[in-house]
Structures are given as C-alpha cells and as structure tokens.
Amino acid sequence: MRVSRLRLKNWRNFRTVDVALLDRAFIVGPNASGKSNLLDVFKFLRDIAKPGGGLQTAVRDRGGASKIRCLGARQAPEIVIDVELSNESDKPIWRYEIAVKQEVRGRRQPYLLYEKVWNDSKLIIERPEKADGLDSLRLTQTYLEQINSNSQFREIADFFADVTYLHLVPQFLRHPAAYTGPGVPGDPFGRSFLERVAKTPERTRRSRLRKIEAALQIAVPQLKALIDTVDETGVPHLEATYEHWRAHGAKQREDQFSDGTLRLIGLLWSLLDGESLLLLEEPELSLNGEIVQRIPNLMHKIQQKRPRQLLVSTHSGDLLLDPGIAPEEVVCLTPDKDGTNALVAADVPGVVDMVGAGMSVGEAVLPRAAPKQLDLMVNRV
Amino acid sequence: MNRLVPINLAVEDILSEAAVKKILIEAPQDFAIGTTYGKRGFGYLKKAIFGFCKAAHTTPFLVLTDLDATDCAPTLVQSWLPNGVEANLIFRVAVREVEAWLIADRTRLADFLGVRESSIPCNPDDLADPKAVIVSTAALSRRRAIRAALVPAPRTTAKVGPGYNDTLVEFVRDYWVPCEAGLRSPSLQRALDRIHAFAPSWH
Numbered sequence: 017m018r019v020s021r022l023r024l025k026n027w028r029n030f031r032t033v034d035v036a037l038l039d040r041a042f043i044v045g046p047n048a049s050g051k052s053n054l055l056d057v058f059k060f061l062r063d064i065a066k067p068g069g070g071l072q073t074a075v076r077d078r079g080g081a082s083k084i085r086c087l088g089a090r091q092a093p094e095i096v097i098d099v100e101l102s103n104e105s106d107k108p109i110w111r112y113e114i115a116v117k118q119e120v121r122g123r124r125q126p127y128l129l130y131e132k133v134w135n136d137s138k139l140i141i142e143r144p145e146k147a148d149g150l151d152s153l154r155l156t157q158t159y160l161e162q163i164n165s166n167s168q169f170r171e172i173a174d175f176f177a178d179v180t181y182l183h184l185v186p187q188f189l190r191h192p193a194a195y196t197g198p199g200v201p202g203d204p205f206g207r208s209f210l211e212r213v214a215k216t217p218e219r220t221r222r223s224r225l226r227k228i229e230a231a232l233q234i235a236v237p238q239l240k241a242l243i244d245t246v247d248e249t250g251v252p253h254l255e256a257t258y259e260h261w262r263a264h265g266a267k268q269r270e271d272q273f274s275d276g277t278l279r280l281i282g283l284l285w286s287l288l289d290g291e292s293l294l295l296l297e298e299p300e301l302s303l304n305g306e307i308v309q310r311i312p313n314l315m316h317k318i319q320q321k322r323p324r325q326l327l328v329s330t331h332s333g334d335l336l337l338d339p340g341i342a343p344e345e346v347v348c349l350t351p352d353k354d355g356t357n358a359l360v361a362a363d364v365p366g367v368v369d370m371v372g373a374g375m376s377v378g379e380a381v382l383p384r385a386a387p388k389q390l391d392l393m394v395n396r397v
Numbered sequence: 398m399n400r401l402v403p404i405n406l407a408v409e410d411i412l413s414e415a416a417v418k419k420i421l422i423e424a425p426q427d428f429a430i431g432t433t434y435g436k437r438g439f440g441y442l443k444k445a446i447f448g449f450c451k452a453a454h455t456t457p458f459l460v461l462t463d464l465d466a467t468d469c470a471p472t473l474v475q476s477w478l479p480n481g482v483e484a485n486l487i488f489r490v491a492v493r494e495v496e497a498w499l500i501a502d503r504t505r506l507a508d509f510l511g512v513r514e515s516s517i518p519c520n521p522d523d524l525a526d527p528k529a530v531i532v533s534t535a536a537l538s539r540r541r542a543i544r545a546a547l548v549p550a551p552r553t554t555a556k557v558g559p560g561y562n563d564t565l566v567e568f569v570r571d572y573w574v575p576c577e578a579g580l581r582s583p584s585l586q587r588a589l590d591r592i593h594a595f596a597p598s599w600h
C-alpha cells in the first residue's frame with residue numbers, strides 16, 4: 017500500500033497542498049521551503065498511530081498546535097491532513113482525513129474538528145459523532161490511535177504506525193558520549209542506530225550486513241569487510257577491515273568511519289529495513305556524486321524486492337540526473353509570501369517538454385529552487 | 398609482452414562508460430583505464446573537449462558522444478574540433494545513441510530482454526531514437542523485472558524506466574559482445590577499428 021494523494025491545509029509552511037504521489041517521490045525546493053515539513057506529515061501520522069502515541073503527544077512533541085499551523089493561515093485556522101492510500105492500481109482503497117484545532121483558552125489542548133475515514137469511496141467514520149457531543153474530551157483523541165475504535169480501518173493505523181525515517185547524523189555515532197540525555201522519540205537521527213542493528217534478529221542482521229558490506233567494498237576504497245561486534249561492556253559496534261600494508265589489514269570501529277561511510281551504511285540499512293513507507297532526508301549528504309547518481313537505481317532495485325514507497329527530499333542534481341526519474345515523481349516546492357506551494361514537476365510548465373527533449377529532471381527543476389538575486393548574498397557578507 | 402596503454406575516458410553517461418570500458422577490455426591491446434570524465438550529458442563534453450585534447454599530450458583519451466539529432470558524424474566532429482583531432486585522442490560518435498550499439502548485438506539483447514530476436518531491429522544505426530526502441534522492445538518482455546526496470550510506469554512521462562541505467566549497464570558488462578555488435582552497426586565497427594589500431598604517440 018502507498019500514499020497516492022496528499023492534501024493539506026495550514027500544515028507548517030503550507031497553506032494548501034494537493035499532490036499525487038507515486039512509489040517514489042523526490043521533494044525538491046529551496047532551503048527552508050518545507051521539504052522536511054512535508055515529510056513530517058507522515059511522521060505526525062505515525063506518531064498518532066504508533067503504540068503509545070496519539071494526537072496529544074504528536075502535537076506536544078512538535079511544540080504545540082501553534083508551531084504546526086501555517087503562519088499564513090487566516091480565515092480557516094484549522095490544520096487539515098487528508099491522505100489517500102492505494103494499492104498497485106491507482107484507485108484509492110482508503111482515505112483518512114482529520115482537522116485539528118487548538119482550544120482558544122484553558123489548557124489550549126489540540127482537538128479534532130473532525131475525523132473521517134472512507135473505504136472504497138464509502139464514508140465509514142464521520143466524527144464528531146453523537147457521543148463526541150456528549151463528552152467533548154473524546155475529540156482530543158483520534159480513532160486512529162484507539163484499538164477499540166479503529167478496528168474497521170486497522171490497515172490505515174498499521175500503515176501509518178510503520179512509517180520509518182532515518183536521517184543518520186554521523187557525529188551521534190562517532191561521539192556518543194557528547195550526546196547524552198533522553199533521545200528524540202523514534203531516534204530519527206540514528207543515535208541508537210547500532211543498538212537497533214544489534215536488536216535485529218541474527219539471520220536478518222547478517223544478511224543485511226553482508227549486502228551492505230558488498231556495496232561498501234565497491235563504494236569505499238580499501239574497505240574489505242564489515243561486521244558487527246560487541247565490546248567488553250556489551251556495547252554494540254560496527255567494525256570494518258581495510259586493506260592495508262599490514263598482512264591482516266587494519267581494523268576500525270564506527271568512531272573512525274568517515275561521514276560518507278556512516279551515511280551510506282545508514283542509507284542502505286534503512287532501505288533494507290522493513291516494507292513500510294520510508295522517508296529519506298537528503299540521502300546525498302557526504303556522498304561522492306557518482307554514488308549519489310546510483311541512488312535512484314538502488315531505490316528501484318529495493319522496490320522490486322519489497323514494494324515500499326520511498327519519499328526523498330533532495331538538493332542533488334546528481335541524484336536527479338537519472339533518466340528513469342519521471343516528472344510525475346518529483347514534487348517542487350516554491351515559497352511564496354502566503355506559504356509554500358507544492359506542485360508535481362509534471363504540472364510545472366515546460367518540465368515535461370524539457371525532459372522529453374533529453375534533459376534530466378534535475379536540470380529541468382533544480383534551477384527553479386535557486387533563490388533569486390543570490391549574488392547579493394555574497395555582497396552582503 | 399604487450400605494454401600497458403594508459404587511457405582516460407570522457408563520456409556522456411553511465412551507460413556509455415560501461416560500453417567504452419567493455420570495448421577496451423576486449424581490445425587486443427592491454428588498456429589501463431584511468432579516470433572517466435563527464436557523465437553529465439553532451440554539453441559538458443563539448444565544453445571540455447579542448448581540455449581533453451591538451452591532456453591527451455600526457456595520457457591518451459577516448460571520447461565518446463552520441464550523434465543525437467546532428468545530421469552526420471563528420472559534421473559533429475568538425476563543429477567540436479575544427480582544428481582536427483589530436484593524435485592521442487580517440488574521438489568517436491555513436492549513431493545516433495550508444496543504445497544503437499547495444500541493439501546491434503541482436504541475439505544477446507533479445508535473450509537478455511526476454512523477447513524474440515525478430516522484435517529487435519537489424520539496422521541500429523538507422524534508428525532515429527534507439528532509446529525508445531529499447532524501451533518499446535522491453536515492453537514486450539516475458540520478464541516482469543525487465544519491464545519494471547526499462548519501461549516507464551503508466552501515466553508518467555519519463556522516457557525510460559526507473560532501472561534503465563543499472564539494467565543496461567549489467568547487459569553491457571556481462572553479455573554484450575562488441576565485435577559481434579560491430580557487424581550490424583557501422584558506427585560501432587568504425588570505433589572498434591580505430592581503437593584496435595590505436596597506439597599512443599609520445600611527445
């Protein structure tokens with residue numbers, strides 16, 4: 017199953033969004049245009065649906081409804097998230113829509129203005145229901161987060177709960193002692209990445225690490241082997257052997273890996289991990305351009321083995337150089353004074369013609385993401 | 398014992414790189430392939446061609462570009478290199494795209510794509526759009542993986558499918574036989590003749 021259409025109102029820096037999504041979607045746009053915020057919609061739905069989650073924590077973890085709501089919101093200040101889910105045919109099986117507002121006084125709790133679920137175009141849940149009118153507290157929780165109430169649409173709840181996101185920050189792995197204290201819920205930045213690897217059942221872990229090792233042998237010069245190990249105190253580590261003038265090579269642990277090696281390990285692991293919707297934030301970071309050029313093909317190959325949807329934010333012309341990326345797979349974000357507009361690249365005038373004439377989709381869309389008058393920036397410093 | 402012939406490459410894309418490397422590996426000389434430049438379309442190659450000419454004084458270069466819509470290869474060579482081609486630089490043009498050279502190995506491509514040999518044209522250099530021919534032929538494939546990789550998804554406007562590069566690079570690397578393909582593609586045969594006869598001259 018995949019998200020085939022996303023509609024938003026007043027979500028962070030978007031006043032309105034209505035985009036169709038395919039099995040892969042590449043999100044491009046200038047800095048601060050909202051690429052991560054667009055991915056965050058799916059993390060938000062996950063935070064509602066996951067065990068122990070819920071609307072209240074999902075909003076609270078984001079600093080309250082006022083932080084989520086678009087600054088450009090005017091007449092209709094409610095936040096609306098409306099998602100269609102389809103299987104391989106494009107006909108939506110499910111549609112889930114919520115509108116969230118915040119109490120204007122008192123505890124300023126977020127509450128539902130409505131929650132609706134459609135199955136095969138038939139409306140099966142429509143809140144507020146009669147019971148919601150009798151007890152207003154009910155509207156502080158979605159049915160999505162309640163096992164008793166989501167039995168009719170458990171499939172949607174499971175789909176959202178399984179959404180994965182990994183934006184591995186190499187420094188977290190390299191200097192664990194410098195980043196103590198409670199981690200961010202869901203560990204999006206990979207601080208506990210090694211524990212996650214260690215907790216994976218042995219056969220799966222070995223099989224994934226073997227594949228990653230084989231890829232690294234090509235991508236990282238001199239790297240010969242990659243294994244997981246545990247130190248004397250029981251802390252898990254990754255260990256690589258490099259070909260070296262010493263007869264048995266030189267061994268290094270993750271604290272000595274390069275940023276690029278760590279990011280590539282994180283990227284490959286997350287691609288191989290699970291079958292749910294995967295959100296990738298700028299997978300090109302720290303990687304050689306030639307490796308980046310291969311990422312779209314890598315994504316395709318993974319999707320052939322396990323059909324999972326991949327949503328990727330990127331600035332990379334190398335990544336978007338691949339001729340197999342269709343303009344329909346790219347979402348262009350353009351900031352405006354009323355908030356950011358999101359448009360599928362195929363609907364941007366000229367893009368389909370440029371790609372049809374042999375330009376890469378990156379050549380056709382990335383220049384749109386460049387800020388105007390950038391030369392002035394240099395003058396002003 | 399043959400002496401190693403060092404050579405750098407300059408190509409338009411990943412697929413051309415794979416084709417050129419295969420040709421060099423199967424050539425009678427022992428080429429030592431150095432760096433591959435380009436892989437960012439023909440614009441970069443055209444802009445950098447004089448740089449490659451200069452650099453060819455120290456290391457031989459093999460430059461491969463697609464003819465695309467230019468009417469014939471000599472016109473293209475004349476417009477790129479009006480002062481003639483440097484001795485240590487092999488400049489070749491695939492008519493009209495490197496995909497034609499792949500199509501030229503008809504039997505193996507048919508086998509790889511999982512289609513009948515008769516579905517593959519036997520005059521690759523006459524094709525106006527060899528890429529489109531590969532894609533439309535792959536659409537007939539018996540193999541789901543081939544169709545999924547090479548054919549664009551329904552209702553999308555990409556010219557090729559999402560696994561195009563990777564899949565055709567695999568074909569070139571593991572199956573394609575350049576000298577067989579040369580029998581059907583005159584532009585490939587000329588490239589093979591030139592490469593096989595190449596010996597660097599040192600200044």
